[in-house]
Amino acid sequence: MLIKKKIQLMLYNFKKILLAYSGGIDSTVLLYNLVKLREKYPLIIRAIHINHNLHKKSDDWMKFCFLNCKKLNVLFIHKNIYINKNNNIEENARKKRYQIFKKIIKDNEILVTAHNLDEQCETFFLFLKRGSGPKGLSSMSTITMINNFKIFRPFLNISKNEIFNYAIKKKINWIEDPSNKDIKYDRNFLRNIILPKIINRWPFFQKNLARSIKNYDEQEKLLCDLMKPVLIKLIQKNNSLFISPLYSFKENKRNFIIRKWIEYNKYYYLPSRKLLNIIWNEIICCKNNNNPQIKIGEYSIRKYKNYLFCIKYFPNLKNNILIWNDFKKSLILPNKLGKLTILYHENNKKKITHIKKPENKEIVYIKFNNPTEKYYFNNSEYKKNINNIWKNLNIPKWEREQIPLLFYNEKLIAELKNQLITQYGQTDIVEKNNWFIYFQKKY
Known part of the structure; x- marks a missing residue:
């Protein structure tokens, strides 16, 4: 078995595994090793294949992964992503993959990937090219946290050559993605042109580089330990x-x-x-x-x-105006701010506020703060600048930009923030002349 004894014990401690399964040689060999390990330990294995839809054979590769998992009695999940080919394909693909992993992964489950020693060396050179310090040059860790879930890389100290020899010996079939040979991508340029020449001249280069990476990692952790008291004082709740x-x-x-x-x-x-x-x-x-x-x-x-x-980051909403014509329907706000709902009977289970009901001819709409504008407040004949109020309440400018403002015609009736409504002007607390308005935030 390619997975070493120490790694086996670590996997046993995790027990629930979500394998990132591309169908390539690395993840396929890892899948076979996990299945073999399942014979010794009570592991629960799921495999997720993400179809990037970048190659005409993408669907065939998905079917290959499905059939392989079926044969090995591993639960198979597949998801499709679509990437803008005009932008950074590698980076965008990575982001979308991890968004899916975050949605799919279960409690007490660990994401297992087949990153190997060769990829660790490639990552080191990519960070070196960017002028990174110890943190970047420490490259990938065997166990790390991303998006609040754990990632485990059991092959990180195993070379591609070892994985290849294992696959040949065990007669394992895998997918060959031709895009891995395309040297227009930095990682492929390192993989296919630069690193083979270095390793040919210095056969122990990878193992020595792995030691350097470990040294950088230790330096970074030491710096973090030394600076921890300062960071605790400076980073607020x-x-x-x-x-x-x-x-x-x-x-x-x-x-x-x-x-x-x-x-x-x-x-x-x-x-x-x-x-x-x-x-x-x-x-x-x-x-x-x-x-x-x-x-x-x-x-x-x-x-x-x-x-x-x-x-x-959210786009500025100062030019957005949302007309609210149908009060029977909730008004969906932009930037995932939430929705507004009119309740005709008070419900104590919800956070609601009495608000003056508009007259028949009044146009009801939502707009967002423009710092250069002044507004007529309810029951006021003069325009005022709402920013002065927010400034006194210590509300930062970027939060002001995302606060929905409720208007009847040109008059500002209320602002909505954090499920609370601040009303401007006086309202008559007579039920037939009032709404119960509910602001439900989405994020």
């Missing part, structure tokens, strides 16, 4: 970063803190030195009220007072 002390720190120390804070916020792609410099110079050290931000993937880095926030 709402995941923001208290930045006032950073002004007195040296550049290397503050860069480490910012990098770890971004990682703490579940952003899994390490910021480059260039990005760290932008965050420091253009966000943290910004002294005007322009409220600058920088977008990294699906997140945005922004500053509010003496704190830095890493928040989910």
